[in-house]
Amino acid sequence: MGLFSRKRKGSAQTLRAAPAVAPSAENADALADGALDTLAHALRALGTPPLRLEGEDPAAFRATCEMLARHVLVAAPIERPAKGDARDEAAGAESALGGSGRNWKHIRHFITDRRRAEVSHVDDHVGGLKVAIWDLVTGLQTMAGGGKRAQTRIERSVNALERAAAGDSLGQLRAAVGAAAFQIKNALEEQRKQLETEMAALGEKLADLRAELVEARREMSLDPLTQLNNRGAFDEALVRFVQLACLGAQPLALLMIDLDHFKYVNDTYGHPTGDKVIVATANTISMTFPRKGDFAARYGGEEFAVLLSDVDEAQARPLAERLLDKVRKLRVKTDTADEPIDLSCSIGVAVLGRGEHPKELVARADAALYRAKHDGRDRAVLADPPRINL
Incomplete structure (x- = not known):
């Protein structure tokens, strides 16, 4: 792994002792390069949105973001969108697509339009949820109204029956009894059908909404690139795993994993190759x-985390070593090099202590990972025991 190492140009003491100098052209260039790298990184991050817009091809959108990122970094040409596309109008007639310069106006419009589309997407889904809730309220009001109408019809029939019973005509009484029975039966049947129809409609709407919410939650808990759980899902799972381990008095191990020299891979072979490395590792x-x-x-x-339930320190170390060995055997091909890339990773291993807070467990695993990096990378290091609070 010596291939990936870089020499430092000066120590921290040397840098602190250096006298202040006026900004040079080299510093200005470095500042400009840093700004371009940051903007390109932001565009690539925009290419993996947690919210998938309706009718959008995620791969095509990611390719567009990558194209714009390359345009920012090396002034690569911007491919003209389809005629009538909003991005085509946003580019402006005065800014040529492609060429050696950078089309800042197009990029500004692209980011602004994307944010508006995401806001509109969220608003539409929230609006749909509100409509479903109001439909539920209206349905309940209609059901209550229907019950009152049926009750009124029944009461009228009962009153007519009472009047007939108070009279002397047997025929009138017989007719009133038959009419009351008919009205009561029809009223109850009408109410039953109305309730069944409205409940069926409400059930369908709620089932559709439930399916949409479940799918949205599933998508938002996954990392788009690797299809592993994302950071938010990990934070929730960590609390759950710690609680279950404490309740069941079972061990719990946490592995914090970081790819070695990943920045070198990105800088040398490009971000698409870096994504391949991330996916292969995942x-x-x-x-x-x-x-x-x-x-x-x-x-x-390039950092991953793994929670291993019912795994103690003696079991966690061999499991981490097994992962190290498998990553060493990975070979990722590139479009620019004849030989595939060799990979390695560093791992920090921590086992939950009695009464330990989830954040403390993560902090100990992170510290072990830092030591693994400091000691030469491509290794697993066990965390120090947790502090005992007296």
């Missing part, structure tokens, strides 16, 4: 920890 993690009780997540960037 797949390897999933295959290494296939139990139903295991929980793997993309923690952020």
Whole structure:
């Protein structure tokens, strides 16, 4: 892994001792490069939105973001969208698509239009939820109204029956009894049918809404690139796993995993290759920890986290070593190099202590991961025991 190492140009003491100098052209260029890198990173992050818009091809949108990121970094040409596309109008006649310059106006419009589309998407779904709620309220009001009308018809029939019973005509009484029975039966049948119809309609709407919400929640809990659980899902699962481990007096292990020299891969081979490395590592993690009780997540960037229920320190270390070995055997092909990329990772391992808070468990695993990096990478390090609060 020496291939990935870089020499530092100066120590922290040297940097602090350096006298203040006026900004140079080199500093200005570095500042500009940093700004371009940041904007390109933001565009690529925009290409993996947690919300999937209706009628949108995620792969096509991600490709568009990558195209714009390359346009920002190296002034690569911007492919003209289909005629009539909002992005085509937003570009403006005065700014040519492609060329050696950078079309800032097009990028501003692209980001603004995207944010508006996402806001509109969320508003539409929230509006649909409100409509369903009002439909439910209206349905309940209609059901109550229907019950009152049926009750009024029944009461009128009963009153007519009482009047007939007070009279002397047997025929009038017989007719009133028959009419009352008919009215009561019809009123109850009408109410039953109305309730069945309205309940069926409400049931369909609620079933559709429930399915949409379940799917939306599932999508929002997954990382779009790797299809592992995302950071938000991990934070929720961590609290659950810690609570269950404490209740059942069972061990719980946490592995914090970070790819070694990932920045070098991105800088040398490009972000598409970096994404391949991320996906390959995620797949390897999933295959290494296939139990139903295991929980793997993309923690952020090139970092992953795995919760292993009912696994103590003696078991966690060999499992981490097994993952290290599998990652070492990964070979990721690139479009720019003849030989595939060799990979490695560093792992911090922590086992839950008695009464330990979830954040403390993560902090200990992170500290162990830092030591693994500091000690040379491509290794697993066990965390220090938790502090005992007296």
